[in-house]
Amino acid sequence: MRTVLLACCCLMLFGALTSFLCPAQAQTRDRLGFGLVATSAPGAVRDRWQPLLDDMAQALGLTVQPTIYDDYAGVIWAMGNGDIQVACVGNKVAIEAVDRAGGEVAFKAVEADGRAGYNSLLLARADSGLRTVEDMFARAGELTYGDGDINSTSGHVIPGHYLFAPRGLEPRTVFRRVVQNNHEENFLGVAAGRLDVATGNSLNLATSTARHPQAAAAVKVIWTSPLIPSDPLVWRADLEPARKAALRAFLLDYGRPGPDKAPERLNREQAVLRGMARAGFQACDNSHLLPVRRMELVRQRSRILADAALPQAERLRRLAAIDKTLQALPEAVD
Template identity: 45%
Template structure:
């Protein structure tokens, strides 16, 4: 009898040890700036290195749009993710996320740019041409949670010119950067949003399509993309993941090559939610312009809501 008990205890102990040695699974979310197949080939070497250096089992998490990554983090299916500033803001506000790192460009520049693209043979030569002829044009807007594809042109192109793109154009559709650029190159839409990083990738991978495009508007500099993790991750896991990213790119030629293929990067530096302040200001500026233009809103209510936005803007200004 005692032999059976001892055997049972030994089996339980071995099972417990086996469970304890199972690697922790980490899901890394990747926003859909282009096809999942392309993104997987670019990011998989980094994810493999993460698994090797941290001991975690690292799984890539793809979704057809930015919202899918945000919702994945909200419901615990995504533990950390590469995001744009706008989607990172949504993840911080709605999905329990926190910014912990920021991409660093290989050439030392501090950001990237939003663009409006037209076909190289288009008669449209400027932003004024686009806005003046909008009623006869089809427009490829960005994902609603994209910083450079939606928020930045939404403010600088449309809000500042008091234009609603949903009604200004003959046709509007939303897609990721690569899809928008290819739609213009293939004459499926007349004008579309994109960004400088996606244009560089297109030039490297599909030079013939890149050659069909012309930029008619460029934004002010946009802060480079952040990495976001769930703030309720255990502190030892947070530390291990942060150490991996902060040191990545210093481990030899293979890491450097991986970073260049992802987005011509040299690495990642520490960052916080404070990185998102300029993006929050853009959203509030846009909301303020819409509110001021709303002729159907009672004056007292409008003033109260404007004052509320102004207070938020003032509070954000103190964080810079």
């Protein structure tokens, strides 16, 4: 009896250690954790994604469990911890997931209009008198600025790269007040007059306009960025090959006609994608992140140069490290 008890204890300990050491394999035999970020109201995000995730669960023969996180850091932590195995995120978050959380870019979204990307925006009240970025900077000292999460590509990184870094500025040093919100909160804050100007993007502006048409009448766009690469889907690199293959087959087929796909099924899948402001998904890899990696490094370089309190030796050391990383980056192929 003592031998049997000892053996059982050893098996239990081994199981616990397996779950701790190999979260992606040990915790997901019949479950797939799918991470999403609340760029708008969490219920709205869930409503947009749930039909696709239900179809995914049926195709893969397992439970697909969505978790919606209030911030981007939560998604990165959850993937690194093995709580989720797949996530739809922005490019900046995908960089963090690849570098810090064992992630790997597997797919990119195709926008509803067929474009390979979307745009970062600056929003202002229609009656504010702000018409251009130059107007905004001229009045910055009296304005409240709605920034995005520091890991938001369109809400923080892209405006920083194109608008603030070339001027050697940081939002908190030029505006009267800076607050951080998700995209829908920025949109509603501008509409209500709580914010004078705020970041957003073309995708979320479309969904927020549909959800809040009266608020949309009070909001205008005063700046549009160059095209940003579409949001990637990231999975854990150590996800089982068979599960990767099943996910790949499902997502690349979803919303696309095929010889064995009934018209009713195709129409329903395409309707689900329209509700997500998407046309489908394409396969890609970590090279998809190269343009945003380069932008983020350039932005970091500008911030170092603008930091008057940084000792010169430390400034030179940091700049040399960034320049070395920039030089080592291959050219974007996505």
